[in-house]
Amino acid sequence: MAYENSRRWLPGVLLASTLMVSGCSSSQAIEGVVRPKPGEPLLDRIPGPMPGFESFDSASDALLAACPRILSRPNATAGNVDAQDFRLRWRMSSEYCAWLYHTPNQKYAMSMLTDQSRSDDLDRKKSCVLPNYVDDPRYPPSSIKYVFALHNHPYAATLSDNDIQDIVAKGRIHGFQFEALNAKNKKEQVKLAVIAFFSNSNDLENPTCDGFFQYIPLAGQLRKWTHSRGEWRCQQTGTVQWFNDVDFRIEKKTAPCQNSAEGAP
Numbered sequence: 001m002a003y004e005n006s007r008r009w010l011p012g013v014l015l016a017s018t019l020m021v022s023g024c025s026s027s028q029a030i031e032g033v034v035r036p037k038p039g040e041p042l043l044d045r046i047p048g049p050m051p052g053f054e055s056f057d058s059a060s061d062a063l064l065a066a067c068p069r070i071l072s073r074p075n076a077t078a079g080n081v082d083a084q085d086f087r088l089r090w091r092m093s094s095e096y097c098a099w100l101y102h103t104p105n106q107k108y109a110m111s112m113l114t115d116q117s118r119s120d121d122l123d124r125k126k127s128c129v130l131p132n133y134v135d136d137p138r139y140p141p142s143s144i145k146y147v148f149a150l151h152n153h154p155y156a157a158t159l160s161d162n163d164i165q166d167i168v169a170k171g172r173i174h175g176f177q178f179e180a181l182n183a184k185n186k187k188e189q190v191k192l193a194v195i196a197f198f199s200n201s202n203d204l205e206n207p208t209c210d211g212f213f214q215y216i217p218l219a220g221q222l223r224k225w226t227h228s229r230g231e232w233r234c235q236q237t238g239t240v241q242w243f244n245d246v247d248f249r250i251e252k253k254t255a256p257c258q259n260s261a262e263g264a265p
Helices: 012-027 059-071 086-092 161-174
Strands: 045-047 097-102 108-110 133-135 145-152 177-181 187-191 193-198 211-215 221-228 231-242 248-256
Touching (some): 059 097, 059 108, 059 193, 145 161
Antiparallel strands (some): 097 145, 193 211
């Protein structure tokens, strides 16, 4: 994701202090977060399961439990865009990512998090690089099925081109759907998707889970889910039209979600 106004530099003193804080926090160990050691390549495998994160019977229950776990990590949210210190919060922010995956005993679990990233020279973009595979010693690697590529957006920004390209690349490795048994012991098709959680709260220690952006490659829709007054609502924000393996176009479209039960919380 990218904050479109971040090309405007902050005042020198403020920017310097921000970078110092960011540098310190990125080098410190964070509970539940793994990252490569200095000088090592990016991780291609991530351990699972996340300590203290229970397994769930449904992907939607696991998704809702993952949201506050990810948003509560240090600097995971920059809060409301209209807040006076938003730009400072954004420059300090980090993305964390994890896999939500399906296990052979018909449960949904979450891997540990990572904040490994690639960013451009001016740090105008922040993106978490999700490893391709989960290492869960309880199960054979081939028995793990990949459901949601989870990450946070520090503010309510739409999915980036990288988000869309990366989930399609993951689908070419793991497949775009698989068959599982639901809580009623009936077979269902579970589709791969990318999820980006966000919070509009300015309480950075206890942020609310206000929604997420979603792209399911097999459905082709870009969706925005919002949580208000105890209800989840889905809005289609666009469609993705692929021309070949690498080129695509986003057609913006605002409408109620089609087949909104698919991937719903």
